[in-house]
Amino acid sequence: MAQCRVGVIGVGTFGINHLRCFRQLGYIGVAQLVAAADINEELLQERNQEFDFAPYTDYEEMLAEQNLDAVTVVTPDPFHREIAIKSAEAGVHVLSEKPLDVTVDGCQQMIDAAEANDVLLMVDFHKRYDEYHIAMKQKLGAGDLGEIEYGYAYMEDRIEVPKDWFAEWAQNSSPAWFLGIHLYDLTRYVMETEPVRVWATGVKKCLLEFGIDSYDSISAKVEFDNGSTVAFDTSWILPYEFEAIVNQGIRLVGTRGLLECDSQDRGTITCCVDEGMMTHNESFLRQRTDKQGREIWEGYGMDSIADFAHNVNVLLDGGSLEDIGDYPAGYDGLQATKLACAVHESVETGGIVEL
Numbered sequence: 001m002a003q004c005r006v007g008v009i010g011v012g013t014f015g016i017n018h019l020r021c022f023r024q025l026g027y028i029g030v031a032q033l034v035a036a037a038d039i040n041e042e043l044l045q046e047r048n049q050e051f052d053f054a055p056y057t058d059y060e061e062m063l064a065e066q067n068l069d070a071v072t073v074v075t076p077d078p079f080h081r082e083i084a085i086k087s088a089e090a091g092v093h094v095l096s097e098k099p100l101d102v103t104v105d106g107c108q109q110m111i112d113a114a115e116a117n118d119v120l121l122m123v124d125f126h127k128r129y130d131e132y133h134i135a136m137k138q139k140l141g142a143g144d145l146g147e148i149e150y151g152y153a154y155m156e157d158r159i160e161v162p163k164d165w166f167a168e169w170a171q172n173s174s175p176a177w178f179l180g181i182h183l184y185d186l187t188r189y190v191m192e193t194e195p196v197r198v199w200a201t202g203v204k205k206c207l208l209e210f211g212i213d214s215y216d217s218i219s220a221k222v223e224f225d226n227g228s229t230v231a232f233d234t235s236w237i238l239p240y241e242f243e244a245i246v247n248q249g250i251r252l253v254g255t256r257g258l259l260e261c262d263s264q265d266r267g268t269i270t271c272c273v274d275e276g277m278m279t280h281n282e283s284f285l286r287q288r289t290d291k292q293g294r295e296i297w298e299g300y301g302m303d304s305i306a307d308f309a310h311n312v313n314v315l316l317d318g319g320s321l322e323d324i325g326d327y328p329a330g331y332d333g334l335q336a337t338k339l340a341c342a343v344h345e346s347v348e349t350g351g352i353v354e355l
């Protein structure tokens with residue numbers, strides 16, 4: 001069984017989870033974390049101390065020197081495209097963080113590059129790997145809810161995400177790009193349907209006070225081709241005092257029933273002196289130590305990245321894309337980006353946008 005050689009491009013706030021995933025896949029012979037690249041040399045060295053890879057400040061040098069099978073792209077949203085295309089042209093399989101790209105053309109170029117070079121292009125839509133959402137899809141697929149008529153999905157971050165985590169690029173993003181994109185993909189995926197039109201509104205208030213010219217919140221009403229409408233509320237201005245970094249959930253109502261899922265509160269609540277009251281989404285990322293005393297991370301945040309490595313190994317062992325089965329592909333990234341672009345167009349024009 002192949003053990004893919006992987007490089008991670010972008011080792012910032014979320015890139016560390018990719019490093020964790022490939023390091024621990026190395027313990028069980030699934031992947032090798034060979035190299036990583038980041039333009040921030042200080043951060044790169046810091047990560048290298050912890051994860052022990054060949055470090056590069058130029059990802060193209062990494063591609064040229066390391067004979068990689070695969071890379072994951074964990075740079076800010078506007079910088080996935082060029083890196084993914086160059087990696088595909090180097091014959092390397094690609095997992096891109098979401099959104100695939102912030103333009104429809106860009107997504108198509110990435111898909112074309114992957115096809116032309118016969119490599120896998122996957123998007124890290126990890127909500128598909130959440131066991132609650134998997135159960136939801138099964139229930140819908142079994143027809144238990146009948147035909148979906150309407151629904152509601154929300155995802156709201158605490159303000160520290162745009163203000164403290166990535167203030168330098170928050171104004172090039174939005175709650176729809178950063179959070180909504182997950183929900184746009186998830187609803188398409190669980191209902192097996194495509195969006196047809198959208199009307200959306202956006203508000204800029206809180207973040208402007210901190211010099212960040214981005215929407216605080218974006219609300220969208222989307223009609224799908226199964227005849228249902230889903231309302232999406234996304235924001236990243238919850239107060240520091242909120243009980244979790246994110247608040248999120250989804251509900252769908254059909255002709256034969258309803259399903260409600262609190263995707264944040266999985267039942268663990270803590271109240272500690274330094275943190276106050278908190279709820280924990282242990283399904284996303286949780287840490288443990290294995291019998292050898294090594295740090296292990298689990299949860300759907302890891303599963304989606306690990307799935308990429310497994311998929312690459314199938315291809316390295318002579319399998320085809322059809323052999324991989326279901327995975328969030330470039331096309332799914334394109335469809336989610338189409339909807340996000342339409343949401344922004346509607347916010348800016350005030351009109352209904354057809355997809």
Ligand SMILES: NC(=O)c1ccc[n+]([C@@H]2O[C@H](COP(=O)([O-])OP(=O)(O)OC[C@H]3O[C@@H](n4cnc5c(N)ncnc54)[C@H](O)[C@@H]3O)[C@@H](O)[C@H]2O)c1
Pocket residue numbers: 009010011012013014015037038039040043059074075076077079097098099124126165166178
């Ligand atoms: N799947 C999720 O739940 C999730 C969560 C957070 C972020 N993300 C996504 O991950 C991506 C990164 O987000 P983040 O929060 O880690 O951002 P970040 O700013 O913390 O990290 C991005 C890193 O990329 C590096 N970088 C920028 N351009 C580069 C280049 N050309 N070559 C190499 N490195 C480069 C930066 O120096 C930085 O270290 C974004 O697309 C974001 O939307 C996904």
